[in-house]
Amino acid sequence: MDFSVHQRRYGDHTIVAVAGDIDVETSPRLREFLIGLVDDGARHLVIDLGGVTFLDSTGIGVMIGVLHRLRAANGTMSCAGGSTAVRSVFRVTQLTRVFALHDSLDQALLPAH
Amino acid sequence: MTIVLEMTLPRSAESAPLVRHALDASLCGLGVTSDVRADIALALGEACANVIKHAAAGREYEVRARVEGERCVVEVIDGGAGGIEPWDAGPTSGRSRSVADSAAWDGGEAPVTAESGRGLQLMRAFTDEFHVADRVSRNGAIVHFERMLAS
Numbered sequence: 001m002d003f004s005v006h007q008r009r010y011g012d013h014t015i016v017a018v019a020g021d022i023d024v025e026t027s028p029r030l031r032e033f034l035i036g037l038v039d040d041g042a043r044h045l046v047i048d049l050g051g052v053t054f055l056d057s058t059g060i061g062v063m064i065g066v067l068h069r070l071r072a073a074n075g076t077m078s079c080a081g082g083s084t085a086v087r088s089v090f091r092v093t094q095l096t097r098v099f100a101l102h103d104s105l106d107q108a109l110l111p112a113h
Numbered sequence: 114m115t116i117v118l119e120m121t122l123p124r125s126a127e128s129a130p131l132v133r134h135a136l137d138a139s140l141c142g143l144g145v146t147s148d149v150r151a152d153i154a155l156a157l158g159e160a161c162a163n164v165i166k167h168a169a170a171g172r173e174y175e176v177r178a179r180v181e182g183e184r185c186v187v188e189v190i191d192g193g194a195g196g197i198e199p200w201d202a203g204p205t206s207g208r209s210r211s212v213a214d215s216a217a218w219d220g221g222e223a224p225v226t227a228e229s230g231r232g233l234q235l236m237r238a239f240t241d242e243f244h245v246a247d248r249v250s251r252n253g254a255i256v257h258f259e260r261m262l263a264s
Contacts (some may be wrong), residue, residue, distance in 0.1 A: 021130055023130060024126050024161065024162035024165055025126040028126075054133070054158065056155060056158045057229070057230075057235055058162055060231055061228040061229050061231070064227070065228045068226075068228075084148065085148070085152075085155070088239075089235065092235060092239075093225075094225050
């Protein structure tokens with residue numbers, strides 16, 4: 001599947017739907033997109049991983065880098081969905097200690113979050 | 114049945130998905146489950162990403178993958194141009210040293226909030242055997258990993 005990234009607003013949240021492979025080739029595009037959102041004032045990002053077919057350490061690095069920027073601006077970031085393979089990358093790298101990985105987008109957008 | 118896939122690739126970011134998808138399609142054709150294919154794709158992707166980001170010598174690198182019985186064996190070879198040693202020469206043809214010493218990799222376990230350094234961690238977690246050997250004479254390295262095809 002071709003890589004794509006789209007955003008939409010949901011209250012205070014900005015939902016970023018990513019599809020395709022997040023790897024050494026596409027990570028720079030994801031980084032540029034997410035940093036652009038933060039620069040434009042987005043503060044609460046929810047990354048929808050439902051369409052992600054591959055995630056490697058370069059993609060993880062992009063998310064951590066954006067998280068650092070957001071935290072410096074009192075923002076938040078969480079992720080939602082994702083295949084078994086994508087979720088196992090989160091588990092092995094212990095990313096779930098850094099930001100939340102919700103089972104679904106609906107759960108990520110619950111008022112409590 | 115033994116399947117061998119050999120690809121010589123430009124050291125550019127576009128090469129990583131190309132070789133990942135080529136191997137994945139071959140393994141799919143052999144009936145390997147999606148869980149195991151995902152592990153192999155990740156390990157291969159990390160090895161390719163490392164070559165693309167760090168390798169000093171050579172404009173090309175080589176990926177050799179073979180399926181032998183119940184295991185998939187993959188080598189990602191960078192450095193130097195011209196002839197490549199045959200499979201059997203493998204990693205033992207270079208000076209073996211621990212992965213953590215290798216300057217090309219970021220080494221060790223990364224702090225959980227670091228932006229890089231997770232490649233090795235992922236390769237170890239998703240393979241059954243993994244090592245890196247230097248190719249001193251060619252200023253490069255061979256990343257070797259194996260994954261059992263039955264999860």
